[in-house]
Amino acid sequence: MKKIVLASQSPRRAEILKKAGYYFVSFPVFISEIPNENLSLDEQIIDIAKRKALACLDLCPDKNPSNIILASDTMVCLENSAIGKPENEQDAFDTLKKLSGKMHEVKTAIILLDQGAGQSGPEVTSHIETSQVFFKNLRDEDIWDYIKTGEPMDKAGSYAIQGLGGKFVEKFVGDYNNVVGLPLSALEKIFTSKNWSFEKSALSQIKAKLNADQHLLAVSKLQPLEKIRELVSQGQKAFGENYIQEALEKIEALKDLNLEWHLIGPIQKNKVKYLKNNFAYLHAIDSLELAELVSKKASEIGHVQKVFIQVNLANEATKAGFDESSVLAAWDKLTQLAHIKIVGLMTMPPLQNQALDNQVHFKKLKTLADRLQVKELSMGTSHDYEVALKEGATWIRIGTVLFGERQKVK
Numbered sequence: 001m002k003k004i005v006l007a008s009q010s011p012r013r014a015e016i017l018k019k020a021g022y023y024f025v026s027f028p029v030f031i032s033e034i035p036n037e038n039l040s041l042d043e044q045i046i047d048i049a050k051r052k053a054l055a056c057l058d059l060c061p062d063k064n065p066s067n068i069i070l071a072s073d074t075m076v077c078l079e080n081s082a083i084g085k086p087e088n089e090q091d092a093f094d095t096l097k098k099l100s101g102k103m104h105e106v107k108t109a110i111i112l113l114d115q116g117a118g119q120s121g122p123e124v125t126s127h128i129e130t131s132q133v134f135f136k137n138l139r140d141e142d143i144w145d146y147i148k149t150g151e152p153m154d155k156a157g158s159y160a161i162q163g164l165g166g167k168f169v170e171k172f173v174g175d176y177n178n179v180v181g182l183p184l185s186a187l188e189k190i191f192t193s194k195n196w197s198f199e200k201s202a203l204s205q206i207k208a209k210l211n212a213d214q215h216l217l218a219v220s221k222l223q224p225l226e227k228i229r230e231l232v233s234q235g236q237k238a239f240g241e242n243y244i245q246e247a248l249e250k251i252e253a254l255k256d257l258n259l260e261w262h263l264i265g266p267i268q269k270n271k272v273k274y275l276k277n278n279f280a281y282l283h284a285i286d287s288l289e290l291a292e293l294v295s296k297k298a299s300e301i302g303h304v305q306k307v308f309i310q311v312n313l314a315n316e317a318t319k320a321g322f323d324e325s326s327v328l329a330a331w332d333k334l335t336q337l338a339h340i341k342i343v344g345l346m347t348m349p350p351l352q353n354q355a356l357d358n359q360v361h362f363k364k365l366k367t368l369a370d371r372l373q374v375k376e377l378s379m380g381t382s383h384d385y386e387v388a389l390k391e392g393a394t395w396i397r398i399g400t401v402l403f404g405e406r407q408k409v410k
């Protein structure tokens with residue numbers, strides 16, 4: 001396993017790597033970024049990235065041969081000349097005025113130093129990635145409004161595509177991450193061609209197994225807020241909670257993050273009053289009576305609540321809720337409730353089962369959903385999600401594998 005040492009202080013590059021699931025250490029270096037005018041534009045950018053990489057190699061105390069030093073440099077180029085960071089607000093204005101209505105290029109050079117390879121010094125790999133960005137025609141007052149936000153002042157080209165500056169962009173061609181500052185897909189191609197493997201986060205490993213219709217719900221019940229924040233920083237948005245009270249506290253504490261919350265646990269009838277439109281989905285509607293109460297509550301606030309109908313396919317005597325025949329019997333009444341929208345079915349097979357034992361339940365749920373003509377299938381947890389994905393799950397609900405063991409029930 002290789003480890004990335006990121007020779008950069010850019011929070012944007014770190015964020016791209018983190019969201020892609022890499023663990024890395026940052027070792028920012030400070031070098032003169034004055035380009036060597038004797039070189040072509042592409043060579044100048046590669047040269048600056050290489051100086052950063054070599055400075056990192058020199059100064060970083062960690063000389064582990066499995067380290068890969070990653071350095072990069074981004075330039076915004078208009079008509080083949082580089083545009084740097086603005087010196088002041090007027091300079092930012094002049095730059096944006098020049099970019100207005102035109103295409104410009106964003107070039108990022110990456111340099112990789114393999115500390116474990118090479119005869120005399122590390123093996124060097126370099127790549128330069130070019131993307132094209134087309135700006136709309138900008139009005140002077142919109143440019144000034146943007147400058148007043150402060151965002152342009154530390155950005156090459158005086159804008160940030162991932163920020164408010166995104167609204168100036170008509171379209172772009174190439175890797176979006178490259179325009180932000182790190183050409184991730186080119187980088188990963190190099191990793192593959194070199195046969196380098198890296199330890200990756202559980203989140204990214206699970207996400208790599210999903211197709212376009214499949215989503216990951218991170219089940220955060222009985223997990224602390226810091227762990228949720230950590231997953232959010234890795235790019236996760238949808239979280240599932242079991243207990244209404246705990247969920248409402250977390251929703252309030254994390255409201256600045258704009259997360260999507262799902263309630264996946266059973267809902268006691270006396271708790272329905274707490275349901276406003278705080279949950280995007282309820283996964284555990286397990287009786288007609290509960291569905292009616294939820295619909296009534298939603299109608300009071302002019303809301304349509306999206307729900308899954310929970311089906312108990314193992315026919316365990318101990319589990320309440322719909323079994324296959326009772327859900328068919330209740331279906332007409334369920335679908336007539338005006339203030340719930342049934343998006344799909346959910347199941348929670350017996351916990352003691354082996355993953356493969358659950359395959360028959362997942363198959364049954366899929367067949368039932370097809371028959372009832374609903375699309376979403378909420379099925380699969382930490383120990384059996386791979387089987388569930390194979391059987392067509394559209395929402396897997398994963399707790400332990402993402403967060404580690406839960407705290408004990410209060």
Ligand SMILES: *Cc1c(COP(=O)(O)O)cnc(C)c1O
Binds near residue numbers: 348397398
């Ligand atoms: C707790 C819980 C999960 C997550 O289980 P893990 O084994 O931690 O992945 C999924 N679905 C429901 C309904 C749960 O209660």
